[in-house]
Amino acid sequence: TQLLEQSPQFLSIQEGENLTVYCNSSSVFSSLQWYRQEPGEGPVLLVTVVTGGEVKKLKRLTFQFGDARKDSSLHITAAQPGDTGLYLCAGADAGGTSYGKLTFGQGTILTVHP
């Protein structure tokens, strides 16, 4: 069974601060996705990283996939109250017959105070 450990579980910061969320596993993934979920809604995809060492930027968000494709990080610069939510990482199985099953981390609850 593949497991994804996210840290920290909770993050409470002031507007304008920077933060990093980590997603770690002992398993190799074919790709890794980051989602954001707001209360009462389903997760929404932010980014998919595929290549080891890949870095993707989405405005103030920077995503990195580890060289060995076992870990990833999400860095937010100058956080805003609108960034508040649950951030989830999800790894896709590398196995050929797994149909790309996603394994989700337990999530990081981010609260950005004005």
Place this chain on the structure above:
Amino acid sequence: EAGVAQSPRYKIIEKRQSVAFWCNPISGHATLYWYQQILGQGPKLLIQFQNNGVVDDSQLPKDRFSAERLKGVDSTLKIQPAKLEDSAVYLCASSQGAGGYNEQFFGPGTRLTVL
């Protein structure tokens, strides 16, 4: 483009009762997923359909949970009988194809409370 629709949004039942959830995926999406999200945890895949066939149900408690996808479109997830530990949000998602490179689009979920 319409998103993934789910109903009901909320359901409260007593233990040992039965309950069913409905999902209408995005038009044209071949792959449909049901996830269980317990409070404070990430979603856990219960079952994955490719068109109307099951490709992964390894984490579905088959003694009480069942799911079907008729004609490869809508899907229903049933719990019979429900237990207290089934209290969770049940999320339906769809994607154009299977595989980790495909974006999964999630519905708003059904929040189930078992008393």
